[in-house]
Amino acid sequence: MTARLPHRAITPGSTPQRFPGFDVLAEADAWDPVTAGVVLARVGPQPPLRFFSPAQEAVARPLFDLILDQHQEPRVPVFEMVDQRLAELATDGWHYGDLPADPQAWTLSLGALDQDAHQQCADGFASCPLEDQESLLRAFLDLGDDTWHGMRADRVWSLWSRYACTAFYSHPWAWNEIGFPGPAYPRGYKNPGVNAREPFEVEDRRAAHRDPA
Amino acid sequence: MRTLFRDGSADRVRSRNESAWLLPAGQGRANEELRATMRTFEDRDDVDAVIVGCGAGGATMAQRLARAGWRVAALDAGPFWDPERDWVSDEAGSHHLYWTEPRVITGSDPVPLGSNNSGRGVGGSMVHYAGYTPRFHPSDFETHTRDGVGADWPIGYPDLKPFYEAIEGELPVSGQDWPWGDPHRYPHTPHPVSGNGQMFQRGADRLGIVTRVGPVAITNGRFGHRQHCIYRGFCLQGCKVNAKASPLITHIPDALAHGAEIRPDSMVTSVEVDPRTGRATGVRYVRHGVERFQRAAHVIVAGYSIETPRLLLHSTSRRFPDGLANDFDLVGRYLMVQGAPQTGGRFADEVRMYKAPPPEVSSEEFYETDPAAPYKRGFSIQTVSPLPITWSEHFAGQGIWGPELRERMRDYVHWACLGALCEFLPLPDNRVTLADETDRHGMPVAEFSYSQCDNDRALMKAAQQVMEQILQAAGAEHVTTFHRYAHLVGGARMGTDEHTGVVDRDCRSFAVPNLLITDGSVLPTQGAANPALTIMSVAARAADRLIHHSTSTPPAHPTVWREHVRDSR
Numbered sequence: 001m002t003a004r005l006p007h008r009a010i011t012p013g014s015t016p017q018r019f020p021g022f023d024v025l026a027e028a029d030a031w032d033p034v035t036a037g038v039v040l041a042r043v044g045p046q047p048p049l050r051f052f053s054p055a056q057e058a059v060a061r062p063l064f065d066l067i068l069d070q071h072q073e074p075r076v077p078v079f080e081m082v083d084q085r086l087a088e089l090a091t092d093g094w095h096y097g098d099l100p101a102d103p104q105a106w107t108l109s110l111g112a113l114d115q116d117a118h119q120q121c122a123d124g125f126a127s128c129p130l131e132d133q134e135s136l137l138r139a140f141l142d143l144g145d146d147t148w149h150g151m152r153a154d155r156v157w158s159l160w161s162r163y164a165c166t167a168f169y170s171h172p173w174a175w176n177e178i179g180f181p182g183p184a185y186p187r188g189y190k191n192p193g194v195n196a197r198e199p200f201e202v203e204d205r206r207a208a209h210r211d212p213a
Numbered sequence: 214m215r216t217l218f219r220d221g222s223a224d225r226v227r228s229r230n231e232s233a234w235l236l237p238a239g240q241g242r243a244n245e246e247l248r249a250t251m252r253t254f255e256d257r258d259d260v261d262a263v264i265v266g267c268g269a270g271g272a273t274m275a276q277r278l279a280r281a282g283w284r285v286a287a288l289d290a291g292p293f294w295d296p297e298r299d300w301v302s303d304e305a306g307s308h309h310l311y312w313t314e315p316r317v318i319t320g321s322d323p324v325p326l327g328s329n330n331s332g333r334g335v336g337g338s339m340v341h342y343a344g345y346t347p348r349f350h351p352s353d354f355e356t357h358t359r360d361g362v363g364a365d366w367p368i369g370y371p372d373l374k375p376f377y378e379a380i381e382g383e384l385p386v387s388g389q390d391w392p393w394g395d396p397h398r399y400p401h402t403p404h405p406v407s408g409n410g411q412m413f414q415r416g417a418d419r420l421g422i423v424t425r426v427g428p429v430a431i432t433n434g435r436f437g438h439r440q441h442c443i444y445r446g447f448c449l450q451g452c453k454v455n456a457k458a459s460p461l462i463t464h465i466p467d468a469l470a471h472g473a474e475i476r477p478d479s480m481v482t483s484v485e486v487d488p489r490t491g492r493a494t495g496v497r498y499v500r501h502g503v504e505r506f507q508r509a510a511h512v513i514v515a516g517y518s519i520e521t522p523r524l525l526l527h528s529t530s531r532r533f534p535d536g537l538a539n540d541f542d543l544v545g546r547y548l549m550v551q552g553a554p555q556t557g558g559r560f561a562d563e564v565r566m567y568k569a570p571p572p573e574v575s576s577e578e579f580y581e582t583d584p585a586a587p588y589k590r591g592f593s594i595q596t597v598s599p600l601p602i603t604w605s606e607h608f609a610g611q612g613i614w615g616p617e618l619r620e621r622m623r624d625y626v627h628w629a630c631l632g633a634l635c636e637f638l639p640l641p642d643n644r645v646t647l648a649d650e651t652d653r654h655g656m657p658v659a660e661f662s663y664s665q666c667d668n669d670r671a672l673m674k675a676a677q678q679v680m681e682q683i684l685q686a687a688g689a690e691h692v693t694t695f696h697r698y699a700h701l702v703g704g705a706r707m708g709t710d711e712h713t714g715v716v717d718r719d720c721r722s723f724a725v726p727n728l729l730i731t732d733g734s735v736l737p738t739q740g741a742a743n744p745a746l747t748i749m750s751v752a753a754r755a756a757d758r759l760i761h762h763s764t765s766t767p768p769a770h771p772t773v774w775r776e777h778v779r780d781s782r
């Protein structure tokens with residue numbers, strides 16, 4: 001099965017590999033079929049868009065790109081994955097008392113972000129240069145738990161970032177980037193412990209790397 | 214393999230609960246035949262007990278009552294899982310395990326629910342719990358007397374101790390000898406420790422903080438037909454191996470073999486009461502879109518701390534206009550979560566915390582009230598090993614995004630992570646009420662309001678400090694703490710009388726003699742321990758009392774069913 005997958009060891013945006021050659025999908029033969037079905041679906045074609053309107057799409061796509069720093073192909077299809085979740089009401093169920101349920105909260109908050117953007121760019125968020133999009137997001141985050149268009153900014157951020165992270169870090173390309181092997185049944189792990197690796201795990205080539213904090 | 218069994222050998226467990234031997238020995242994880250030949254009741258049959266919810270409390274009850282010859286129908290809103298077919302070794306793909314029906318969260322410190330708190334389906338939240346199974350300490354049962362906070366239980370630790378021992382044998386629990394609370398041993402020896410546990414041990418050793426491996430409800434070695442853990446780290450996604458205990462494999466099989474019916478996909482919407490006798494008559498429920506009514510001599514509610522109060526509040530009648538058993542406005546109140554901050558430490562070494570069950574090593578050094586501290590009660594510390602999605606959400610929750618988020622995540626294999634459980638106090642206004650919003654059954658959804666008190670906040674701070682010190686002592690280059698909550702208990706607590714509790718010491722409601730509640734909602738306090746073992750033990754005790762000390766008609770149905778099932782196996 002894996003031999004037929006066209007690209008090997010893909011990372012989002014083809015970032016330089018901290019785990020050279022590490023390819024989660026190369027091990028897909030070792031996964032149980034139920035898990036393989038669920039995970040491989042993420043690298044296959046996405047279902048048609050159903051939830052977001054084109055106007056919302058124009059705001060959501062660049063917003064996800066910003067949150068996840070995805071500015072070039074290959075992209076994890078975060079926007080498509082979130083659209084699917086919302087269309088299927090695969091939400092976490094709960095919502096804050098001062099926010100509506102997730103689908104409506106998405107609609108409201110994307111509209112609000114676009115409204116903010118219009119003060120800087122005539123055609124809204126989608127037309128803003130990257131720096132402006134960044135500063136809009138920063139200004140929004142600086143609000144902390146203050147109110148933003150009638151909603152608590154931190155709760156809107158929680159909504160956006162939870163959906164974004166769930167989509168991105170469920171994708172095998174993102175796992176390639178972070179050295180996480182993904183599904184582990186029925187194989188399991190035989191070498192736990194500090195600096196211990198399985199034959200299919202790759203050592204972090206961390207030398208080039210510096211503390212972002 | 215060493216001789217593993219101490220308290221109650223495997224044979225002794227088998228003689229009182231055969232579940233592990235009823236599972237398939239080879240391929241497959243669910244005993245198809247036992248399910249296919251399951252006894253079934255008609256709605257009009259007056260079963261001895263109908264149980265609402267097949268989780269920790271409900272399933273334990275079902276197994277105990279069925280073994281005693283009771284005719285039991287146990288209903289659950291969710292599916293009857295087959296671990297092989299229905300669960301995946303994947304974080305995002307496990308969304309269906311959680312209770313994701315609508316709920317509203319409010320208060321000054323609202324508690325996110327969903328994956329973090331409650332499950333749906335046979336096995337309940339233990340299907341995707343981590344697997345830690347510590348006992349409560351003796352002090353937990355009398356925090357009011359000892360510390361002037363919280364509440365005293367109407368039972369004490371000695372009342373529960375034999376049930377702790379019994380359930381520890383049935384799960385079974387693995388761990389080192391336990392020095393805290395009431396010192397005790399575990400039936401299975403401890404598991405080997407992975408990178409995350411090693412970092413915890415290293416840091417704690419350097420600071421002189423005592424740690425222990427365990428206690429986890431993960432078999433170490435074969436137990437019945439259950440397999441050994443393969444250290445794959447997906448405990449919170451449901452154990453496809455049948456190594457981690459949940460009632461689906463530890464109590465349901467034995468209940469089936471003794472003639473209980475497990476009725477999945479059945480959402481109970483109300484408990485009905487006969488206005489003349491004041492007794493419960495059965496439950497109204499929706500199955501496959503059809504509303505039905507199951508008659509029963511006893512109604513046992515075990516839907517957990519949010520759904521149990523919601524169901525009671527929604528079960529109104531002329532006798533109970535404000536909700537069943539809610540004469541004194543106690544239903545839904547004193548609901549607790551534990552403060553569960555997680556501290557990550559990034560190391561130059563590779564830790565790869567996903568390569569083991571997240572529950573490995575714990576410390577209860579800070580569990581009891583420290584007279585020198587400015588707060589009462591305490592916290593425990595345990596390894597937790599978040600998978601990538603949860604880990605990235607932690608960073609995002611700190612306002613980290615873009616290139617910095619990606620960079621932090623590229624360090625994923627270098628992080629170790631500890632979690633604390635802080636004993637938040639039971640407060641009357643932390644509660645479930647009914648919201649205006651309704652679910653797809655037209656039933657009002659739960660609104661769960663939570664606000665911390667000063668003691669809660671002080672504990673969170675203290676726990677954060679200790680965890681950061683431990684990881685720094687272990688050599689972390691960088692530490693950071695994420696604020697979150699875990700576990701739910703309370704909401705229909707036990708008390709000495711109807712002014713202090715919804716149910717009595719035996720989990721019987723004060724208001725309706727044949728209505729019991731046997732889930733996490735009856736706990737008056739929560740200690741700094743994970744609750745599942747205690748919930749199961751309280752349910753096992755309630756079953757014992759019901760069977761042996763029942764004042765209502767004890768059912769006298771012989772266990773013929775069992776022989777039938779044995780023959781057909």
Ligand SMILES: Cc1cc2nc3c(=O)[nH]c(=O)nc-3n(C[C@H](O)[C@H](O)[C@H](O)COP(=O)(O)OP(=O)(O)OC[C@H]3O[C@@H](n4cnc5c(N)ncnc54)[C@H](O)[C@@H]3O)c2cc1C
Nearest residue numbers: 266268269270290337338343344345481516732733743745
């Ligand atoms: C991620 C996570 C990790 C955890 N880790 C640990 C841990 O390490 N150790 C520990 O001790 N605890 C842990 N817990 C908590 C533990 O799982 C619960 O405390 C325990 O399972 C609660 O038992 P219960 O019987 O009260 O409810 P549950 O086990 O939740 O069972 C309730 C059942 O009732 C059903 N139900 C509810 N309402 C209805 C209705 N109206 N009609 C029909 N059915 C209904 C539900 O579908 C569910 O199956 C964890 C929980 C989570 C979510």
Ligand code: SF4
Nearest residue numbers: 442443445446448452
């Ligand atoms: S780590 Fe072990 S107990 Fe946990 S899910 Fe995997 S096999 Fe089961």
